[in-house]
Amino acid sequence: MTPKEHTMTTAYTPDLSIITDEIHPAVGPWELPVFLEEHELPSRAGDRVIQFREALREAMSEEMRRDQRVFLLGEEVAQYNGAYKVSQGMLDEFGEKRIIDTPISENGFAGMAIGAAMMGLRPIVEFMSWSFSLVAADPILNNAPKMLYMSGGQWGCPIVFRGNDGAGGQLGSTHSWCVEGLFSNVPGMKMVIPSNPYDAKGLLKTAIRDPDPVFFLESERMLGDRAHVPEEEYYIPFGRARLMREGDACTLVSWGRPVHFCMEAAEALAADGVECDVLDMRTIRPLDIDSIVASIQKTGRVVVVDQSWPFGSVASETVTQICEHAFDWLDAPPMRVNTRDVPTPYAKGLEAVYLPNAGRIVEAVMEIAR
Amino acid sequence: MTQATTTARGSSSARPSDALPNETLLKWLHDMQLIRDFEARTMQMYQQAKIGGFCHIYSGQEASAVGCTASVNHDDPIVLAYRDHGHALARGMHPAACMAEMFGKLSGCAKGKGGSMHMFDKPNWLFGGHGIVSAQNPLGTGLAFAARYQWEVLGSGPKKVALTFLGDGALDQGALHEAQNLASLFGIPVIYVLENNGYSMGTALHRHTANCENLLDRARAYGMKAIGFDGLDIRNVYDHMKPLVDECRDLQRPAFVDMKTYRYQGHSMSDPQKYRTKEEVESFKERDSIANLAAYLMKPTEEGGRGCLTEDEWKAMQKEIRQTVLDAVEYASNAPDPDPATELATDTYAYPIKNLSPSEHYSHGAKNPLL
Missing domain, CATH: 3.40.50.970 (Thiamin diphosphate (ThDP)-binding fold, Pyr/PP domains)
Incomplete structure (x- = not known):
């Protein structure tokens, strides 16, 4: 075998040409797909x-x-x-x-x-x-x-x-x-x-x-x-939340399955005249805090819905970032709706109450949206 | 399987190492002595608090690292556990890069982000020391899986063999057993090289591994070839490893090696070694791999040696190595510290995008000195 001889000299000076827009050379030549803005993506209707x-x-x-x-x-x-x-x-x-x-x-x-x-x-x-x-x-x-x-x-x-x-x-x-x-x-x-x-x-x-x-x-x-789902190829960039529904009374923030619970809750609230922004985060690392802040600047209220346990959860992280970035825009304490803080139960009735659901989301919104 | 049929001395004993030129064996001696001297200096630097964290010394086991790396090609991937300085040097890492890494300097092999247990050298196909016992076994299996995929599916590479080094402590981890099962199922050309130094930290082999007299049976139960041999004699290491590597490369099959070796120092720098006697350590030192190879190289050919080294040349080699290691220490001492402003939050993501962290702005750091 012929090992690669490294040149190590005492006059070592680090190459500090920091690259920010390029892919790290550690993964070799890398081709990123073309990312379009949300409104440029193929239609969701069809x-x-x-x-x-x-x-x-x-x-x-x-x-x-x-x-x-x-x-x-x-x-x-x-x-x-x-x-x-x-x-x-x-x-x-x-x-x-x-x-x-x-x-x-x-x-x-x-x-x-x-x-x-x-x-x-x-x-x-x-x-x-x-x-x-x-x-x-x-x-x-x-x-x-x-x-x-x-x-x-x-x-x-x-x-x-x-x-x-x-x-x-x-x-x-x-x-x-x-x-x-x-x-x-x-x-x-x-x-x-x-x-x-x-x-x-x-x-x-x-x-x-x-x-x-x-x-x-x-x-x-x-x-x-x-x-x-359209026939043509498309890529959705990470770190861009999608506004699913618009309103000015409260911002509902979620990701994955609980987004549907939020939509259900928003519909129920709308029947009482309470209109909510619903944000589907899509990725949580990166977390599109900018979209959350933009929404809170309009609503002044936020409920974060997360199907993991509350202690040290993504919801707690999201609420922390909200406090760091939108504190002055908040008219009420930020709320979170997680699963209940117990091991997941088996019984159907227990599991239904354990999970975040539209009823619990409505309650949380009503607590702050007055 | 290829076997050397002629030897340097024209005999027909067919030891693969006999076919190697004197220069190769002299290089082995050099590399083993380099590791020995480097580790002695490492201990000194640790005691002077120039090196932090955990530090595991390789002294005594040199024949394994040097003999095994000599049995594979330069572009065959190798992955290690945390007792990794010796393999890094044997693979060709510059001693200065290795020492600087332990000093936590920017010019270390991982820019001071890895430390003693995490030696990486991409140009030399060294995929890291890994700090969690047995974590390297699935990784090494994956390196070999990829090599086979590249050869077989992509048609873009030669047949390769990966070496995955493990200590006897790793025998008891599920990761090894899962890896061996996968390797045999999928026909993955990886050799699990057990550097069996008899102790899992401070627990003797018979106290931590059931049926430890029959380690080869465990590997054979997974359907792979398994061989055991003395790992203190480097020629013996090469004689066993080279044909095995050739066979695994050819057949694209895994294998397991139980190599008996011994570490002269404790598990780590903080080990009082109450679990073994001084006499035991001394008994192994009498069979020292470096002294034995030097004696063989000095012994005249008519007495079965190589007759290619004199006492003076050996002393000169040791002196030169001593200087190399001192230079490495000096290099490490004078090397720049990583600047938190440019190194702490760099090399975290290959594609840093906005909002990945509430506190960090990620970017790429200084170019690695080995690249």
């Missing part, structure tokens, strides 16, 4: 109605056709066609070298995928449930998000981890994890939580094209949701 799971599948398949370095691995993704049928048919198109069934060993295959990403591949790791990612906490939290930093800028880790997050429906406590509060705490990662098929496709395509580790959180309860 009759090409597909399920959320199909939107995810289209995103992965399109990117796998574009780039052979992209591959999918996880439990039951190939022969079984996906435990939740997200990857249905992908084995037939891409073959077993790129759609890879793994044994039930999240620690092993997540770590393996991270090593593959360091070597220049672009893995998509499917966790059947983010609840099962807890046994892979070391690779996904200790390796992936820190690799670029710990190696002093030598290796990045372009990888997507995706799967179901949050209560599925009477799955009990161990299978109902919302990992966003825990995992988004770690710098070096990006986190995406889409609420609808259109965004899911555009955001997952962006995630696969992003050179950083992206944690992509889906919901078992939404995989069957249907909406128009």
Whole structure:
């Protein structure tokens, strides 16, 4: 072997030409997709109605056709066609070298995928449930998000981890994890939580094209949701909230499945003449605090809705940032609606009360919107 | 499997290392002595508080790092645990970059962001020391997975083999077992190199691993080749590793190696070593890998040696290495500290975008000195 001889001299002077607009050289030559402004994206109206799971599948398949370095691995993704049928048919198109069934060993295959990403591949790791990612906490939290930093800028880790997050429906406590509060705490990662098929496709395509580790959180309860998803290719940039509904009485801030609870609550409130802004954050790291502040400047009130536990949650982070950036615009204390602060119960009635829901959101709004 | 059929001395004993030229073995001696001297100086610097955190000394195990890296190609990926200075040097990292990293300096191999346990050297295909026991095993499996994917799916690379070094403490972690299962299932060309120094921190092998007399059986149960050998004799290391590497490369299969070795120092710099006797340490020092190789190289060919080194040349080599290490220390001492203004929040994201953090504005930092 011929090792590379490093030239180390005592006259070392660091190269401080800080690059901000370029992709870090650690991930090699990198081509970003073209990002359009929200109003330039293809229409959300149309009759090409597909399920959320199909939107995810289209995103992965399109990117796998574009780039052979992209591959999918996880439990039951190939022969079984996906435990939740997200990857249905992908084995037939891409073959077993790129759609890879793994044994039930999240620690092993997540770590393996991270090593593959360091070597220049672009893995998509499917966790059947983010609840099962807890046994892979070391690779996904200790390796992936820190690799670029710990190696002093030598290796990045372009990888997507995706799967179901949050209560599925009477799955009990161990299978109902919302990992966003825990995992988004770690710098070096990006986190995406889409609420609808259109965004899911555009955001997952962006995630696969992003050179950083992206944690992509889906919901078992939404995989069957249907909406128009356009034929043409589009990418949704990270860090841009979407205003779902407009009003001046209160701002409702949420992401993922609870966005629907907010819409339900906003509708109920509107019947009483209370009109709300509803913001779908879409990504929580980055968190589009600018859009939240802009809305609060109009409403003076805010309720943050988050399906993870309240203590040290994304809601607490959001409320903190609101206090830092919009304190003077607030006419009432910022509120948060989380799940109740107990392990997820099994019984249907208990689970319904445990989760954030329209009723609890309405109550929170009414408490401050007078 | 390729086996050397001729040897430097024209005998037919077919030890792969016999086929190597004298210069190669002299380089091994040099590199092992460099590690030994470097580590002695590292301990001194640690005691002077120039080095912080945890620091794990490699002295005694040099034949493993140097012999194993000699058995693979330069572009075969290697990943390590936290006792990683020796492998970094064996792979070709400049001692100054290694020492500067431990000093927490900007010119260290990770710009002072990694430390003793996290040695990375991209130009030399060294994918890091890793601080969590056994974390490197799935990673190394992934390096080899990618190498195979690049060769097989992308058609863009040669057949490669990855080396994943682990200590005996890692034998008991699930990550190793999951990695071995995956490697065998998928046909991943990775060799798990167990540097079995007999202690998981302060717990002796028989006290931490069940059925520890039959470690090879564990790997074989996963359907991979497993070999065990003495890791104190570097020629023996190469003789076993080279054919195994060639076989794993050729067949694109994993393997496991149980290499018996010994560390002269404690687990880390803070280890009083009450779990072993001085006599035990001395008994291993009598079989010292460096002294043995030097003796072999000095012994005349007619007596089975190489006769390519004199006592004076050996002393001169040691002197030169001593100076190299002193230069590394001086370099590290004089190197600039990372400036918090330009280094603390840099190299966190490859594509820093707005609002990733409530407190940081991320960007790219100074270019890594190794790149």
